[in-house]
Amino acid sequence: MALLVVCALLCLCCWVSFYFTLCYVNGSRSYEWNCRLVTLVHGILAVCITAYIGYVDGPWPFTYPGTPNTPLQISAMMLSLGYFIFDMAWCVYFRTEGPVMLAHHTMSILGILLTLWLGESGIESCAVLFGSEITNPLLQTRWFLKQTGRYGTRLGDVVDVVFVLLFVLMRIFVGGTMLYCELISPRPRFFIKCGGVAMYALSWVFMVDIVRFARRKRKSWQKQQRDYQDSVAVNGHDGKKD
Numbered sequence: 001m002a003l004l005v006v007c008a009l010l011c012l013c014c015w016v017s018f019y020f021t022l023c024y025v026n027g028s029r030s031y032e033w034n035c036r037l038v039t040l041v042h043g044i045l046a047v048c049i050t051a052y053i054g055y056v057d058g059p060w061p062f063t064y065p066g067t068p069n070t071p072l073q074i075s076a077m078m079l080s081l082g083y084f085i086f087d088m089a090w091c092v093y094f095r096t097e098g099p100v101m102l103a104h105h106t107m108s109i110l111g112i113l114l115t116l117w118l119g120e121s122g123i124e125s126c127a128v129l130f131g132s133e134i135t136n137p138l139l140q141t142r143w144f145l146k147q148t149g150r151y152g153t154r155l156g157d158v159v160d161v162v163f164v165l166l167f168v169l170m171r172i173f174v175g176g177t178m179l180y181c182e183l184i185s186p187r188p189r190f191f192i193k194c195g196g197v198a199m200y201a202l203s204w205v206f207m208v209d210i211v212r213f214a215r216r217k218r219k220s221w222q223k224q225q226r227d228y229q230d231s232v233a234v235n236g237h238d239g240k241k242d
Contacts, residue, residue: 004078004116011082015042019086033147035090036140042083043136049076050130053123061127062178066187069115069122076126080133081112100205107202108132111195121192127178128199131170138163157221164214171203 015038022034049072054061057072069077088105091097115125142159145151182188182196 004074007078008081008085011078012085013082015083015086019090031094032096033144035087036143038083039087040137040140042080043133043140046076046080046083046129046133047137049079050126050133053126054130059123061123062181064187065124065182065185066121066189066192067123068120073122073126074116076129077112077116077122080129081109081116084109084112100202104132104202104206107195107198111199114191114195118189118192121188124178124182124188124192124196128175128196131175131178132199134170135163135167138166160213160217164210167210168207172207175200175203 018041019034019038022037023031026034026037053070053072053076057070058064059067084105088102088109091102091105111128112125115121138159142151142156142163145153145156145159150156179196179200183193188196
């Protein structure tokens with residue numbers, strides 16, 4: 001266990017060092033810009049590693065929940081544990097996130113710590129990491145597009161649509177299937193199952209915000225379409241008048 005603590009602290013130091021390096025190299029950018037770069041890198045790394053674990057290294061999380069942790073699973077969880085601790089501290093210090101996101105980070109940290117302490121259910125934790133982080137690069141891309149004045153373009157619309165569809169698919173449908181397999185299996189511990197229920201419930205809290213965002217986006221598109229049609233009608237009328 002002492003070795004796990006040392007590895008977790010080492011991962012935390014790596015993320016903190018990476019952040020401060022970005023702040024030094026990217027001095028003209030804001031602290032949030034550099035923090036989101038760290039978040040983007042973590043999201044990409046976490047998705048790639050956990051995808052390899054789930055689809056190649058195994059075991060299949062829907063069939064074999066509650067199995068002993070493998071070295072690769074432990075490495076992936078350590079990587080994310082260090083990041084979540086860093087980002088949690090950053091968000092609390094700069095007060096940039098609300099209670100829902102802080103609750104998500106807290107549950108992620110506690111869930112990884114519990115999985116490492118028990119020495120099992122690492123495959124479920126990696127599956128949850130994959131499902132929760134796969135939309136993260138899109139979320140950060142959306143923020144960067146806003147900061148650079150490119151969000152109102154076709155690329156911004158594509159990012160929003162893909163983000164919403166991927167969130168619903170992975171967090172709600174695939175996540176719900178994963179939770180069902182977790183609950184009916186006799187292997188996972190009771191506390192692991194409770195953690196799975198809590199994370200899935202939090203996904204539905206996020207889903208409420210996603211639905212509200214999708215409605216606002218649809219209304220915005222409809223307004224743009226009406227403005228375009230009115231503009232075409234006016235221009236066409238003026239052309240005939242000439």
